[in-house]
Amino acid sequence: MDLTLYGWHEQLESQWIEILNHRETIEKELLRGRILLDYGQRFKVVTENGEKWLERPTQSALQLVVGDWVIMTADEYQEDEAHFEGLMDRKTKFSRMASGTEIKEQIVATNVDIVFLVQSLNKDFNPRRLERYLIATWESGATPVVVLTKSDLCDDFLKHIQTVHEIAVGVDVHAISSLTGAGIEAIKPYFKKGITVALLGSSGVGKSTLVNTLIGSDILETQDIREDDSKGRHTTTHRELVLLPEGGMILDTPGMRSLALWDAEEGMSHHFGDIEQLIASCKFNNCGHKHEPGCAVQKALKSGQLKHEHWESWRKLQREQKHLEQKMKQKERALDKAQSHYHVKRENKNRIIRHESEDY
Ligand SMILES: Nc1nc2c(ncn2[C@@H]2O[C@H](COP(=O)(O)OP(=O)(O)O)[C@@H](O)[C@H]2O)c(=O)[nH]1
Ligand SMILES: [Mg+2]
Ligand SMILES: [Zn+2]
Known part of the structure; x- marks a missing residue:
């Protein structure tokens, strides 16, 4: 697998060489890879030698997430299993306050270049919530782009676009419809070889549908574990990084209704x-x-x-x-x-x- 397709870049290469030069033992071969899927106990990681399974490390202070580049050693007996050795430097890190009573950071995604802040134009549009996402995105080091979905269900979306322009000065804003295809061409140029785009927004706004539209097939429906929620709607249950056929990667996430800011x-x-x-x-x-x-x-x-x-x-x-x-x-x-x-x-x-x- 060519890792540059997955966003491997020069700084990672020099860090990797540094690691190889300073390792204590050369007994076991080191592997590098990017986490594509989080299954709770295990992660799916892409490496030069194909996809591997990685157990979630037990050190509690370390939060591994989809998007992370990790160093591993191959399992001696099982070819598709690997063991965690270390985490590589993160280019960007999107965090929020974890839900619950304890004050702690929850890392949502790392090494993301562009964050699509997704709200739907029919009922989800909320400027104040958008503002929180914007701040968290700037804090993460990634570039925000506002994507307003379901334009087919809204007659006056120009008004909403104007509102976004006022809040998010200098930020790109797009209105799209996965149903009619309106606006889809305009968001394709964000996807380039090695670039990671993450979709963040409430559940039901059309994030997974957008991924499928961009890929041109219902990849998430066949690969994803889905479950019916009370409204009979299909929702994504975990984060997944998908390689697009024409280059670039897209990270689909389960919905987040609220976003409590972490240190920002x-x-x-x-x-x-x-x-x-x-x-x-x-x-x-x-x-x-x-x-x-x-x-x-x-x-x-x-x-x-x-x-x-x-x-x-x-x-x-x-x-x-x-x-x-x-x-x-x-x-x-x-x-x-x-x-x-x-x-x-x-x-x-x-x-x-x-x-x-x-x-x-
Ligand atoms: N009318 C309309 N419905 C859409 C559009 N995009 C998604 N949907 C519908 O919205 C619902 C939720 O979509 P989904 O992609 O699962 O949302 P997610 O939770 O953000 O991943 C589904 O019933 C989709 O068919 C759109 O552009 N227009
Ligand atoms: Mg989804
Ligand atoms: Zn004053």
Whole structure:
């Protein structure tokens, strides 16, 4: 299998050579590959020698996900099995806050170049949700593209496109229909050899249908494990990276209705750069942006240069980020306390990062 089709690139090549040069033993052959499918306990990985099965590693701090490039050793007895040795550097990483009560990161996909933020034009369209996805995408390092589906079910989609342009300044926006084929040609140029496009959005917006449309056959229906939900609708149950016949890869994901942001400082700055600039030019450093004299924010709101929704959205998300920061600090303190109590050496954040990228 030619791995460059799957996005193998120069930095990975130099890292790989580095690994080969510094390994302690040459007894076992090392394999490199990209995770295509997550089956829970096992992953399907593409390598130069075909597809292999990989057991999910047991180290709890390591979250392997579809899109990751991994180093493995071949199983001595079973040709199609491989064992985890290490994780290669991630070019991009899309995260969100894991659902549940515990404050923790959930990695959704890695090494994605372009994220299609998918909403359907008939009933799913939600500008505020779109904004969260945008921020998370900027934070991930990938480029967002807004894809509005089911244009055949919406008479006034130009209005929605206009709304998106106002929120996502400078971001490409497309309205498509997998049913009529409208707009499909316009999104094909994003798919190029070695480029990974991920589809993110709520369940039922037409992500899997779009993959099938792009491939020209119902590949996901035959390869995918599908289950009926209560509405009798077929939904994707796991993430899958599919190679397109004309080049490029597409990552289909199960639906995410809500997106709670994980630490997204850079993504926030990218999306709210205009507001950060205004704040920097307020007369007082500690300006509350309410009634203070010389407040650049209030001035911009009055003149209409700054939209109220944009400002409100910044305030809300900023509060959330602050809240998350506090919770993380609390968690860290609690961890410190528990660990000093049991005299356990604290495994700090650096240790985990080192583990993810260098422990082959
Ligand atoms: N009218 C219309 N229906 C669509 C379109 N794309 C998908 N659908 C339908 O929407 C439903 C959900 O599609 P699916 O691809 O499973 O959504 P996913 O959960 O995002 O993967 C299915 O019944 C599709 O037939 C479209 O462009 N127009
Ligand atoms: Mg699906
Ligand atoms: Zn101010």
